[in-house]
Amino acid sequence: MDPRKPFDEFRKLQETIHAYDHAMGLLYYDGDTTAPSASAPGRGRTMEVLSGVQYDLAAGDRARALVAELRAHPEALDDRERREVEVFARDLDYTSSIPKQEFVEYQVLVNEAGDVWHRAKPANDFKSFAPYLEKIVDANRRFAGYYKPEDKPYDVLLGLFERGLTMEACDAFFSALRREIVPLLEAVTAAPAPDTSFLHGTFPIPVQRILSDRVMALMGVDRTRCAIGETEHPFTTGFNKDDNRITTHYYENDVLSSLYSVIHESGHALYDMGSGDEYEYTCLAGGVSMGIHESQSRFWENLIGRSEAFCGLLAPILRELFPEQLGSMSARQLFLAVNRSAPSLIRTEADELTYALHVCVRYDLEKALIAGDLAVSDLPGAWNEKMKTYLGVTVPDDTRGVLQDSHWSGGAIGYFPSYALGSAYGAQMLAKMKESFDVDAAVAAGDLRKVSAWLEERIWRHGCRYDPGELLVRCCGGPFDPSYFTRYLKEKYTRVYGL
Amino acid sequence: MDPRKPFDEFRKLQETIHAYDHAMGLLYYDGDTTAPSASAPGRGRTMEVLSGVQYDLAAGDRARALVAELRAHPEALDDRERREVEVFARDLDYTSSIPKQEFVEYQVLVNEAGDVWHRAKPANDFKSFAPYLEKIVDANRRFAGYYKPEDKPYDVLLGLFERGLTMEACDAFFSALRREIVPLLEAVTAAPAPDTSFLHGTFPIPVQRILSDRVMALMGVDRTRCAIGETEHPFTTGFNKDDNRITTHYYENDVLSSLYSVIHESGHALYDMGSGDEYEYTCLAGGVSMGIHESQSRFWENLIGRSEAFCGLLAPILRELFPEQLGSMSARQLFLAVNRSAPSLIRTEADELTYALHVCVRYDLEKALIAGDLAVSDLPGAWNEKMKTYLGVTVPDDTRGVLQDSHWSGGAIGYFPSYALGSAYGAQMLAKMKESFDVDAAVAAGDLRKVSAWLEERIWRHGCRYDPGELLVRCCGGPFDPSYFTRYLKEKYTRVYGL
Numbered sequence: 002m003d004p005r006k007p008f009d010e011f012r013k014l015q016e017t018i019h020a021y022d023h024a025m026g027l028l029y030y031d032g033d034t035t036a037p038s039a040s041a042p043g044r045g046r047t048m049e050v051l052s053g054v055q056y057d058l059a060a061g062d063r064a065r066a067l068v069a070e071l072r073a074h075p076e077a078l079d080d081r082e083r084r085e086v087e088v089f090a091r092d093l094d095y096t097s098s099i100p101k102q103e104f105v106e107y108q109v110l111v112n113e114a115g116d117v118w119h120r121a122k123p124a125n126d127f128k129s130f131a132p133y134l135e136k137i138v139d140a141n142r143r144f145a146g147y148y149k150p151e152d153k154p155y156d157v158l159l160g161l162f163e164r165g166l167t168m169e170a171c172d173a174f175f176s177a178l179r180r181e182i183v184p185l186l187e188a189v190t191a192a193p194a195p196d197t198s199f200l201h202g203t204f205p206i207p208v209q210r211i212l213s214d215r216v217m218a219l220m221g222v223d224r225t226r227c228a229i230g231e232t233e234h235p236f237t238t239g240f241n242k243d244d245n246r247i248t249t250h251y252y253e254n255d256v257l258s259s260l261y262s263v264i265h266e267s268g269h270a271l272y273d274m275g276s277g278d279e280y281e282y283t284c285l286a287g288g289v290s291m292g293i294h295e296s297q298s299r300f301w302e303n304l305i306g307r308s309e310a311f312c313g314l315l316a317p318i319l320r321e322l323f324p325e326q327l328g329s330m331s332a333r334q335l336f337l338a339v340n341r342s343a344p345s346l347i348r349t350e351a352d353e354l355t356y357a358l359h360v361c362v363r364y365d366l367e368k369a370l371i372a373g374d375l376a377v378s379d380l381p382g383a384w385n386e387k388m389k390t391y392l393g394v395t396v397p398d399d400t401r402g403v404l405q406d407s408h409w410s411g412g413a414i415g416y417f418p419s420y421a422l423g424s425a426y427g428a429q430m431l432a433k434m435k436e437s438f439d440v441d442a443a444v445a446a447g448d449l450r451k452v453s454a455w456l457e458e459r460i461w462r463h464g465c466r467y468d469p470g471e472l473l474v475r476c477c478g479g480p481f482d483p484s485y486f487t488r489y490l491k492e493k494y495t496r497v498y499g500l
Numbered sequence: 501m502d503p504r505k506p507f508d509e510f511r512k513l514q515e516t517i518h519a520y521d522h523a524m525g526l527l528y529y530d531g532d533t534t535a536p537s538a539s540a541p542g543r544g545r546t547m548e549v550l551s552g553v554q555y556d557l558a559a560g561d562r563a564r565a566l567v568a569e570l571r572a573h574p575e576a577l578d579d580r581e582r583r584e585v586e587v588f589a590r591d592l593d594y595t596s597s598i599p600k601q602e603f604v605e606y607q608v609l610v611n612e613a614g615d616v617w618h619r620a621k622p623a624n625d626f627k628s629f630a631p632y633l634e635k636i637v638d639a640n641r642r643f644a645g646y647y648k649p650e651d652k653p654y655d656v657l658l659g660l661f662e663r664g665l666t667m668e669a670c671d672a673f674f675s676a677l678r679r680e681i682v683p684l685l686e687a688v689t690a691a692p693a694p695d696t697s698f699l700h701g702t703f704p705i706p707v708q709r710i711l712s713d714r715v716m717a718l719m720g721v722d723r724t725r726c727a728i729g730e731t732e733h734p735f736t737t738g739f740n741k742d743d744n745r746i747t748t749h750y751y752e753n754d755v756l757s758s759l760y761s762v763i764h765e766s767g768h769a770l771y772d773m774g775s776g777d778e779y780e781y782t783c784l785a786g787g788v789s790m791g792i793h794e795s796q797s798r799f800w801e802n803l804i805g806r807s808e809a810f811c812g813l814l815a816p817i818l819r820e821l822f823p824e825q826l827g828s829m830s831a832r833q834l835f836l837a838v839n840r841s842a843p844s845l846i847r848t849e850a851d852e853l854t855y856a857l858h859v860c861v862r863y864d865l866e867k868a869l870i871a872g873d874l875a876v877s878d879l880p881g882a883w884n885e886k887m888k889t890y891l892g893v894t895v896p897d898d899t900r901g902v903l904q905d906s907h908w909s910g911g912a913i914g915y916f917p918s919y920a921l922g923s924a925y926g927a928q929m930l931a932k933m934k935e936s937f938d939v940d941a942a943v944a945a946g947d948l949r950k951v952s953a954w955l956e957e958r959i960w961r962h963g964c965r966y967d968p969g970e971l972l973v974r975c976c977g978g979p980f981d982p983s984y985f986t987r988y989l990k991e992k993y994t995r996v997y998g999l
């Protein structure tokens with residue numbers, strides 16, 4: 002037999018799976034962006050059919066037999082092909098551990114839950130969402146047990162988003178962060194805060210839409226391959242290198258919220274769009290983990306986006322688009338204002354210093370939910386308590402509390418730690434980047450292509466070729482070290498607050 | 501064997517097909533509304549996979565065997581179920597007559613052609629579009645031959661949009677129309693034209709978006725089941741009763757263009773959304789033919805939308821939203837202006853009198869293209885000539901000429917006559933409706949629900965239960981008679997122009 006034949010069939014299978022992933026991804030995206038509000042049940046019926054086929058393709062007998070055959074003859078494959086088989090097999094092992102009926106029901110459940118959450122959030126109505134979240138928590142716990150019955154369920158879930166991540170590692174990471182952040186935050190809170198009063202005003206949404214276009218252009222986002230839409234909660238999705246979508250949420254009285262969402266989501270999109278052409282339509286295309294993904298989005302949002310050099314690029318655009326509101330704002334004023342640190346209610350709008358504390362809240366709660374130590378009905382109270390403990394803030398309602406994020410409604414439990422991890426990965430990458438060239442000078446000169454090229458070469462183009470740990474070593478020359486991040490925070494806030 | 505078993509399987513099969521239709525429909529919709537411009541090839545790959553499955557489901561061995569089994573035992577089914585089998589079988593006969601490879605390639609082709617047309621139209625670049633249109637014309641001619649080799653190909657295509665329609669019927673219909681319209685248009689052209697100068701101005705698009713919402717509300721479009729988007733060419737699509745989409749195109753210097761597009765497309769959406777619940781997820785759901793569909797859209801656009809009573813509802817909304825531009829406009833002024841008749845370049849913006857002449861141009865050209873009497877490369881010249889003959893206008897460029905409509909790029913050849921037919925069906929329905937209640941009085945009172953209820957009872961709720969001819973007889977008490985339409989035009993324009 003031709004030893005390449007199984008591999009050719011394997012490639013063909015991946016292309017077929019890709020078509021279903023595209024259709025399912027588009028159904029979700031459409032549900033969040035454009036679809037009318039009563040459309041969820043009909044979309045659920047379609048998803049039920051398509052996800053059943055997805056399951057059969059990705060985890061059915063033919064897929065298993067192919068993987069077994071390919072693994073039996075590793076010599077017929079090159080390194081990259083062997084990696085492809087292994088990455089595919091991981092998904093197969095996970096998916097096939099779940100009974101098909103439950104897999105399909107779960108797709109239908111998260112579609113419905115997303116719909117319910119969309120109405121529950123603005124209505125401050127946790128009760129209507131709770132039964133869905135209960136089912137999602139149960140399903141996640143069950144799926145973790147099917148997949149790796151010997152492991153703790155929340156460890157399994159963490160590993161789905163960041164291979165190898167465990168509660169033990171998270172606990173160590175988060176306490177290291179808190180050790181540095183808490184005293185720094187105390188010093189910052191005691192110091193005079195930068196002025197942000199000039200940001201108060203009305204910023205018409207049509208003009209904010211133009212601002213999105215301008216900042217995406219500045220970052221070099223190829224708009225022929227990336228569209229922008231509007232949703233309750235900003236996110237990024239993509240179907241292939243040439244078809245990516247980011248979303249944002251405009252608030253008329255807050256120009257920074259959408260601006261930094263757009264920078265963040267564009268960071269995700271750049272990563273996906275920079276994946277190597279040779280990986281397209283295989284399981285190696287796109288980002289390798291949520292931690293690395295967030296490292297890219299938060300790199301742009303914070304390490305670049307909240308740098309003084311980048312504020313020097315933003316300020317003239319903001320002055321031009323909002324002459325009445327911001328006509329006299331200097332770059333320095335903007336830089337200080339976007340780095341004002343204060344405990345707050347909303348994660349996506351938190352400054353870099355308090356951000357990790359928002360993640361800690363979610364991490365603790367997810368851990369307790371999955372362990373069965375916390376009932377969904379007690380979640381709002383527990384949320385408010387944790388917010389008080391970690392951030393010292395009083396949560397006024399569930400809209401700005403436990404209902405603020407879309408992740409849980411979409412079934413993503415174990416995702417949040419990726420944000421903090423990504424922030425820390427990013428700081429380590431920035432330190433390495435600075436060995437190659439003067440990053441601040443390049444940004445100040447508007448030469449963001451230099452930043453992109455560095456990231457593309459070391460991160461983006463590799464797709465899922467390497468596991469996150471290995472990718473980081475290849476990129477930074479050493480294993481993950483969170484002290485880059487804490488040093489970065491200390492230096493930055495010392496400078497901003499003149500500590 | 502349980503005689504109901506094959507029917508249960510038949511229903512299940514239709515539900516599965518529906519899921520693929522939903523996914524494919526959404527891919528097209530997304531491609532037209534939101535997707536970034538480079539996304540067409542990737543979408544084409546996905547469509548290739550999904551349309552192959554669509555083909556197998558709708559025209560494969562299992563579907564054939566099921567239909568044969570169900571037909572062999574008609575006594576096991578009730579009337580409605582037998583109709584369901586027959587409607588399904590028609591599609592099956594058509595689809596299965598086309599070789600699968602060609603069917604799939606055609607889906608990919610029209611996705612690509614749509615993309616090319618989107619760029620060609622604004623660029624006035626017919627040359628880039630021509631090779632795609634050639635392939636589309638060839639495929640349509642070939643498909644017609646596969647399906648009904650004994651019939652003339654263009655007759656076959658006409659019948660796909662309006663069952664039973666032929667060139668012979670169209671020729672008779674269009675010459676009857678022209679016989680009445682041409683002298684009427686001459687009289688109108690000689691009379692003083694209504695003033696439209698007050699409509700000149702700038703109408704900001706964000707406010708036009710609000711106008712769309714207001715007019716959809718006025719028409720009773722349930723927005724929880726119908727969204728609105730923006731495209732180069734307005735259209736309506738739907739995936740089930742609870743998930744419908746209309747689109748429009750806003751022009752800043754023309755408030756009527758989008759306004760009447762929204763009314764037209766809402767008419768389509770109302771029809772689809774009014775289809776009987778009992779038909780959902782079967783082949784009997786939704787509109788029965790494009791002629792009946794256009795009868796509903798053009799009913800709202802013209803018979804209602806351009807009536808003096810409806811202008812009485814529109815005028816205060818327009819005055820409120822555009823106080824500077826239209827603050828002093830009266831309902832009477834609006835009524836006269838929207839009924840100004842003059843030969844023009846753009847079909848979708850044509851008045852009721854000249855509209856059918858635009859359709860005649862397309863009908864003649866399609867007929868010649870499919871007969872092989874006209875080459876695609878000669879189409880722009882032939883278009884311009886026909887526009888001169890029928891409407892007396894000189895076409896300045898292909899953007900406002902042969903490239904103006906999206907239909908051919910989407911593979912719809914034989915569709916255009918439905919517009920004229922629909923206009924005439926609508927006039928016959930209006931005459932019948934007037935026997936039931938005072939339509940003008942109801943509209944003037946803002947009681948559009950009365951109009952909807954009448955149409956819902958007689959047209960919408962029947963889905964595809966009856967063929968168009970039978971539906972018309974059931975609705976109007978007699979067969980199709982175009983003289984209702986010509987009488988309507990004569991009365992209306994005599995009144996507007998004081999002839």
